[in-house]
Amino acid sequence: MTEQKIIDAGLECFAQYGYQNTSLSDIADKVGIKKPSLYNHFSSKEAIFxxxxxxxxxxxxxxxxxxxxYTQDRSIKEQIHEVFNLYVDHMSYSTEGAFFKRFTFFPPEEFADQILQVFLNTEEQVIKIIGPIFQKGMDTGVIRPLQLNELTSTFYTMIDGLFLEENFYDRETLVERQKASFKIFWLGIQAASQEG
Amino acid sequence: MTEQKIIDAGLECFAQYGYQNTSLSDIADKVGIKKPSLYNHFSSKEAIFxxxxxxxxxxxxxxxxxxxxYTQDRSIKEQIHEVFNLYVDHMSYSTEGAFFKRFTFFPPEEFADQILQVFLNTEEQVIKIIGPIFQKGMDTGVIRPLQLNELTSTFYTMIDGLFLEENFYDRETLVERQKASFKIFWLGIQAASQEG
DNA sequence: CCTACCGATCGGTAGG
DNA sequence: CCTACCGATCGGTAGG
Structure with a gap:
């Protein structure tokens, strides 16, 4: 279906070039039609976006x-590590991740409200997943007593940092940084009695 | 001097709107001259950028x-904390920080090489400052034995994450996240014998 | 430093 | 779904 093709082409163009830097001709070319034909499916560039x-x-x-x-029947540390890796990898290596990154970080003014809402919904969802794992960790004495939002916000900040850095470093360096971040994060939150 | 005014106006416009989204008229308006007059000082938009x-x-x-x-005669922890706060605050609340953030994260293709170079130089400088402090921390037993680049890269990743998040959260929330990140980072790197 | 203007490209429309 | 075209805006130039 042409409409879906336009959405897919738009996703790729917007993710790669940004909003202003993507022309309707770019999208039309990718779909294999002429620019005016886009208007049979969408009323404007904004509507496509x-x-x-x-x-x-x-x-x-x-x-x-x-x-x-993915996170059933594993230790607390493994569960957190798994969510951490899955999320970073997804954001770093998928087109949706690139789109999400670009537009949540530098939203065109006219879409700022909708984009912020998407960001907040996503963060809420991540916290819904990771929050209970942290809580269980504290309840069972694996994680040192901290405020839940200290744990979730630091977790999120590290992820934000890592997928920013995806713009500069090669994959090997990124993997190293990802490992180091998680290692120090875990050392920071694990209960002192767990050291060894 | 007009040339400096153009550079200052360019900085503000590019930082706020990005490269493509800043027109030469925007810059000229800010300087208080007409667009063609810019060409008395610079040969092109690229040259201004x-x-x-x-x-x-x-x-x-x-x-x-x-x-x-700033970091003389203080404890290791205070020195690291100070650099952390100074850098995050600077990147979050200055025009240069906004410029730096936008263009290191989403460089226009034609400037990608120069921009990457600036990013790497800056990181090198930060590591030059913070590296010896971490090293001294390990040497004196305040910081647990870790690889130096694990310390510096995690430090940098947290900063990257925080000044990304500046785009979404109000200042109060940011300050909380900044505190939480440093707290957990420090817990992660301090020597076990220092716990209390 | 200005007015006047260029070719190119943009989002969008007319009309079939 | 197309060709042909619009008004606006862009970076940049001519000429003074």
């Missing part, structure tokens, strides 16, 4: 919900 | 060098 944003938001939430399946 | 980039890079390095003065 908003549909892409909508799809990305929905896909992200679904993708995140899938994380819970 | 590159001069702005050059200035920002130079200012950043000078600013970072000033950090060393």
């Amino acid at each position: 908003l549909r892409v944003l909508e799809e990305v938001a929905q896909k992200e939430l679904e993708h995140l919900k899938g994380f819970t399946e | 590159l001069r702005v980039l050059e200035e920002v890079a130079q200012k950043e390095l000078e600013h970072l060098k000033g950090f060393t003065e």
Whole structure:
């Protein structure tokens, strides 16, 4: 279906070039039609962008919900590490991640409200997944007593930092940084009695 | 001097709107001249951008060098905390920080090489400042034995994450996140014998 | 430093 | 879904 092709092409162009830097001709070329034909499916460039944003938001939430399946029957540390790695990898190496990164960090003014909402929904979803794991860790004495939002916000800040750095470093360096961050994060939150 | 006014106006516009989204008319308006008059001082839009980039890079390095003065005669933890706060605050609340953030994270293709170079120089400078402090911390047994680049890269990743998040949260929330990140970072790197 | 203007490209429309 | 075209805006130039 052409409409879906336009959304897919828009996602790739917007993720790679940004909003202003993507022309309707770019999208049309990728779909294999002429620019004016886009208007049979969408009323404006803004409308295309908003549909892409909508799809990305929905896909992200679904993708995140899938994380819970991976983290059964593992130690607290392994569960946290798994969510950490899954999320960083997804954000670093998928087109949706690139789109999400670009537009949550530098939203065009006219879409700022909708984009902020998507960001906050996503963070809420991540905290819904990771929060209970941290809480259980504290309850069982594996994690030192800290405020839950200290744990979740630091967790999130490290992820934000890592997928920013994806813009500069080669994959090997990134993997090293990812390992180092998680290592020090875990050393910081583990209960003193667990050291060894 | 008009040339300096153009550089200053360019800095503000590029930082706020990005490269493509800043027109030469925007810059000229801010300076108080007409667009063609810009060409008495610069040969192209690219030339203006590159001069702005050059200035920002130079200012950043000078600013970072000033950090060393703040960190005399303090404990290792206080020194690290001070550099952390100074750097995050500077990147979050200055125009140079906004410029630096935007263009190191999403460089226009035609400037990618120069921008990457500026980023790497800056990181090198930060590591030059913070590296010896970490090393001394390990040597004196205040910081647990870790690889130096594990310390510096995690330190840098947290800073990257925080000044990304500046785009979403109000100042109060940011200050809380900044505190939480440093707290857990320090817990992660301090020697076990220092716990209390 | 200005007015006047250029070719190119943009988002979008007319009309079929 | 196309060709042909619009008004606006862009970076940049001519000429004074």
